[in-house]
Amino acid sequence: MKKILFVLLVLPLLTFASDQVKYIFLFIGDGMGMAQRMAADRYKQLTIGEGLLMNTFPVQGITTTWCADHFITDSAASGTAIACGTKTNTGVLGLDADGNRLESVAEMAKIKGRKVGIISSVSLNNATPAAFYAHNPSRSNLYDISLDLLNSNFDFFGGGSFSDLDGKNSKNARGNFLDLARADGYTVTTTREQFDALDKLPAIAISPKLDGDAMPFNLDMEPGDLTLADITAKAIDLLDNDNGFFIMIEGGKIDWCGHANDIGGNIGETIGMDNAIQVAYDFALRNPDDTLIVVTADHETGGLALGYSGTHYESNIDRVSAQKAAYTTFGRAYANLKKDTAATFDDIKPLVTQYFSFKFEGDDGDPLLLKDYEVKKLEEGFKRSREAGTYSPVEVREELYNDYDPFVVELYHLTANRAGLAWTTYSHTAIPVVTSAYGEESDEFEGMTDNTDMANTIKTLL
Amino acid sequence: MKKILFVLLVLPLLTFASDQVKYIFLFIGDGMGMAQRMAADRYKQLTIGEGLLMNTFPVQGITTTWCADHFITDSAASGTAIACGTKTNTGVLGLDADGNRLESVAEMAKIKGRKVGIISSVSLNNATPAAFYAHNPSRSNLYDISLDLLNSNFDFFGGGSFSDLDGKNSKNARGNFLDLARADGYTVTTTREQFDALDKLPAIAISPKLDGDAMPFNLDMEPGDLTLADITAKAIDLLDNDNGFFIMIEGGKIDWCGHANDIGGNIGETIGMDNAIQVAYDFALRNPDDTLIVVTADHETGGLALGYSGTHYESNIDRVSAQKAAYTTFGRAYANLKKDTAATFDDIKPLVTQYFSFKFEGDDGDPLLLKDYEVKKLEEGFKRSREAGTYSPVEVREELYNDYDPFVVELYHLTANRAGLAWTTYSHTAIPVVTSAYGEESDEFEGMTDNTDMANTIKTLL
Numbered sequence: 001m002k003k004i005l006f007v008l009l010v011l012p013l014l015t016f017a018s019d020q021v022k023y024i025f026l027f028i029g030d031g032m033g034m035a036q037r038m039a040a041d042r043y044k045q046l047t048i049g050e051g052l053l054m055n056t057f058p059v060q061g062i063t064t065t066w067c068a069d070h071f072i073t074d075s076a077a078s079g080t081a082i083a084c085g086t087k088t089n090t091g092v093l094g095l096d097a098d099g100n101r102l103e104s105v106a107e108m109a110k111i112k113g114r115k116v117g118i119i120s121s122v123s124l125n126n127a128t129p130a131a132f133y134a135h136n137p138s139r140s141n142l143y144d145i146s147l148d149l150l151n152s153n154f155d156f157f158g159g160g161s162f163s164d165l166d167g168k169n170s171k172n173a174r175g176n177f178l179d180l181a182r183a184d185g186y187t188v189t190t191t192r193e194q195f196d197a198l199d200k201l202p203a204i205a206i207s208p209k210l211d212g213d214a215m216p217f218n219l220d221m222e223p224g225d226l227t228l229a230d231i232t233a234k235a236i237d238l239l240d241n242d243n244g245f246f247i248m249i250e251g252g253k254i255d256w257c258g259h260a261n262d263i264g265g266n267i268g269e270t271i272g273m274d275n276a277i278q279v280a281y282d283f284a285l286r287n288p289d290d291t292l293i294v295v296t297a298d299h300e301t302g303g304l305a306l307g308y309s310g311t312h313y314e315s316n317i318d319r320v321s322a323q324k325a326a327y328t329t330f331g332r333a334y335a336n337l338k339k340d341t342a343a344t345f346d347d348i349k350p351l352v353t354q355y356f357s358f359k360f361e362g363d364d365g366d367p368l369l370l371k372d373y374e375v376k377k378l379e380e381g382f383k384r385s386r387e388a389g390t391y392s393p394v395e396v397r398e399e400l401y402n403d404y405d406p407f408v409v410e411l412y413h414l415t416a417n418r419a420g421l422a423w424t425t426y427s428h429t430a431i432p433v434v435t436s437a438y439g440e441e442s443d444e445f446e447g448m449t450d451n452t453d454m455a456n457t458i459k460t461l462l
Numbered sequence: 463m464k465k466i467l468f469v470l471l472v473l474p475l476l477t478f479a480s481d482q483v484k485y486i487f488l489f490i491g492d493g494m495g496m497a498q499r500m501a502a503d504r505y506k507q508l509t510i511g512e513g514l515l516m517n518t519f520p521v522q523g524i525t526t527t528w529c530a531d532h533f534i535t536d537s538a539a540s541g542t543a544i545a546c547g548t549k550t551n552t553g554v555l556g557l558d559a560d561g562n563r564l565e566s567v568a569e570m571a572k573i574k575g576r577k578v579g580i581i582s583s584v585s586l587n588n589a590t591p592a593a594f595y596a597h598n599p600s601r602s603n604l605y606d607i608s609l610d611l612l613n614s615n616f617d618f619f620g621g622g623s624f625s626d627l628d629g630k631n632s633k634n635a636r637g638n639f640l641d642l643a644r645a646d647g648y649t650v651t652t653t654r655e656q657f658d659a660l661d662k663l664p665a666i667a668i669s670p671k672l673d674g675d676a677m678p679f680n681l682d683m684e685p686g687d688l689t690l691a692d693i694t695a696k697a698i699d700l701l702d703n704d705n706g707f708f709i710m711i712e713g714g715k716i717d718w719c720g721h722a723n724d725i726g727g728n729i730g731e732t733i734g735m736d737n738a739i740q741v742a743y744d745f746a747l748r749n750p751d752d753t754l755i756v757v758t759a760d761h762e763t764g765g766l767a768l769g770y771s772g773t774h775y776e777s778n779i780d781r782v783s784a785q786k787a788a789y790t791t792f793g794r795a796y797a798n799l800k801k802d803t804a805a806t807f808d809d810i811k812p813l814v815t816q817y818f819s820f821k822f823e824g825d826d827g828d829p830l831l832l833k834d835y836e837v838k839k840l841e842e843g844f845k846r847s848r849e850a851g852t853y854s855p856v857e858v859r860e861e862l863y864n865d866y867d868p869f870v871v872e873l874y875h876l877t878a879n880r881a882g883l884a885w886t887t888y889s890h891t892a893i894p895v896v897t898s899a900y901g902e903e904s905d906e907f908e909g910m911t912d913n914t915d916m917a918n919t920i921k922t923l924l
Contacts, residue, residue: 034893038894042892055910059909061522062522071882072768072769072776074775300769303768303769303884305887305891306534306765306891307762307887308765309861309862309887310860310861311887312887313534313536315534317533373854373857395772396835398772402774422765422887424765424767424770424884424886425767425770425773426771426774427771429769430768430777431496431500431767432500446908447520447521447522448517448522
């Protein structure tokens with residue numbers, strides 16, 4: 001009888017205790033809808049023989065992403081929902097729709113004595129990472145957002161650099177932000193040597209190579225370049241301690257490639273984030289009773305579909321491997337050539353072959369040989385690229401290309417369509433995203449959840 | 463101590479016993495991807511104030527749909543996977559990829575003494591319902607598939623009629639199928655009076671109104687027309703017995719509207735199936751310990767995205783209510799007018815206003831007033847509709863319209879786009895679908911499942 005009483009009394013306590021999880025990883029694929037995950041999975045299956053790790057996690061649920069003022073959210077409102085657990089308006093960071101300050105799960109973790117790390121492949125004051133430490137009515141107040149970072153007292157930041165480093169667009173500017181961070185005690189690394197040598201906190205590890213303020217696209221990386229996985233491994237090394245940690249890792253350029261309808265870049269970024277998840281997973285295997293990994297997304301970007309009218313029931317997603325560079329890299333090469341106003345469509349052909357492997361002449365059976373109607377599409381795109389905004393009414397331009405270069409768009413659309421894929425928009429969409437989880441308390445993320453549940457559930461585990 | 467032993471010994475037995483579920487409903491939304499479910503949910507929220515019942519079920523998982531020979535499945539292969547639990551090739555019913563006969567969950571239910579009902583809003587020998595009783599290497603052998611129905615000894619069939627009723631395309635023809643069914647003991651109802659009076663099994667209840675061999679589109683129904691919900695209620699009345707039942711209910715025209723890129727029809731069909739789910743749910747509330755409801759889909763159709771390049775971050779899904787008829791109904795009206803080869807675009811305008819509420823003249827602020835570029839699109843579609851297949855190379859026709867009428871397509875695309883939605887294909891896509899479940903053993907359908915898990919899990923519950 002005593003034994004029964006013991007069980008009755010102690011079990012609830014044990015259950016309560018097990019609700020706390022020592023090590024928590026929260027991965028956010030910016031713009032990573034189910035289609036993006038499945039396209040990358042299939043691509044990896046066909047080219048390497050195994051799919052994405054995140055798709056094998058035992059918990060796979062569905063998460064709604066709408067924000068307070070739109071069915072289709074932006075990354076600030078959705079980032080705030082994921083980070084703080086409250087819906088807010090488009091563009092708002094760390095405040096509710098009435099402007100009240102919210103507490104992020106990262107801030108709560110810090111208060112509870114955990115070490116905290118914030119990692120992103122884009123700039124570290126971009127909307128998604130900022131949602132975990134900033135409180136600002138506009139995601140555009142970039143310098144002010146950076147200043148909020150200094151108030152966070154978080155232990156580790158890693159990934160891209162900071163936009164508006166010197167506060168040129170802020171009335172609160174008081175010098176280069178990295179200098180302020182150093183003065184505040186942060187070790188700031190900007191070279192590979194510094195990164196490898198980094199062994200103390202607090203620290204800000206900025207990618208030695210940058211594409212603008214962000215890390216380079218995975219598709220454009222060279223062997224030895226610092227990856228999201230490398231930064232995740234470094235964060236684990238530095239943040240591991242007896243009180244546990246909370247680490248947020250964002251794959252930020254999945255979204256950028258979605259906006260640009262760049263399928264190769266998109267798949268590369270999703271795989272890049274999956275590689276970072278592998279690092280967290282390996283840690284979880286070493287700490288099986290103390291680790292939770294949650295993988296979610298803030299919204300889908302691009303309206304990617306795993307099917308295209310011209311290819312009917314055929315899919316050849318491995319054909320995306322013919323694409324050799326992300327849209328910014330090709331865009332720069334093309335813009336360079338375009339400066340020569342006398343350059344014709346024929347002059348541009350070698351660039352097309354170099355970056356997309358497309359051939360303008362060759363055997364009929366060659367899958368990379370462009371068909372007549374495809375060449376026509378490219379010619380039309382090139383013509384419109386030359387004409388800039390003059391070729392048709394604004395509504396038609398919006399539908400066809402938004403602000404992207406028509407020639408660049410045609411090439412990336414062609415790459416997707418030939419693989420049996422298609423895009424519908426250059427913005428976000430409202431389709432719910434997939435949330436995957438592994439480890440302790442992972443079943444809390446089963447079924448249909450809302451993005452606010454991410455923060456609210458994790459807060460109960462701290 | 464005895465009590466503890468009792469618990470230890472009896473609990474496993476109780477657990478085993480509870481694995482059997484007396485009443486099992488399996489709903490299949492043909493072509494109902496997550497986008498279709500969320501579009502219908504949002505539409506219903508905005509117009510009626512509440513979303514879809516199926517989206518509120520406690521279990522919401524993700525289900526892959528690929529078949530043995532394609533990443534993008536057809537309904538026969540996916541129907542076979544859902545019904546029998548084994549992957550097979552495109553077009554194959556109730557056989558594996560090597561031609562071996564499979565046992566469907568419905569056949570097993572019958573053997574185990576359950577009553578069995580098969581319901582579909584399209585013809586009852588169409589691929590999805592047929593996957594539960596037929597065994598044929600080709601879904602096109604419609605009459606032979608009907609003959610398999612007679613071998614099934616299932617108790618109730620309801621919905622549309624049968625394609626190739628007289629076996630004009632079969633060497634095995636031996637008379638009108640409905641006569642054969644009657645000779646086999648089935649009561650066959652074809653009028654509302656007969657349906658209402660139907661009180662015995664076995665029975666085949668054919669919709670009093672038909673659109674071809676299928677039930678009418680929900681969007682085209684009039685008050686009092688027989689619905690999928692009505693047939694589900696009748697099936698429950700007739701099939702309820704002490705040994706329990708298995709009922710499969712297909713919303714078959716969600717797929718048809720997906721193929722035609724008809725958003726209003728699509729939403730109407732999804733809501734129509736949700737109404738049938740409501741009937742099953744009400745039954746489950748009356749039989750809470752004995753009922754399982756599973757809602758899945760065989761694949762997504764149309765590559766529907768909840769976002770469109772021209773509308774950016776704006777969604778107005780309630781605008782779909784301006785559409786007054788499904789694509790076949792409008793298509794017939796338009797084809798009729800088109801017979802007059804002298805009819806001009808101006809002559810067609812009243813039809814456009816009648817069926818889509820679009821206005822060609824009016825106040826600038828009227829959201830139904832067509833903009834110049836939209837009128838241009840319709841004019842171009844009308845021109846191409848007149849030119850039939852001559853206006854461009856076949857690949858461009860495939861990409862733009864497949865076999866659909868260009869004018870009809872432009873009108874339905876316009877309706878979707880103005881609501882902030884877009885389609886990418888006239889075929890199926892490979893995006894996983896959502897599986898929802900409610901009631902006993904529903905948690906078996908959590909997380910990431912494959913379409914084969916539907917049959918294999920339900921078989922363990924029989």
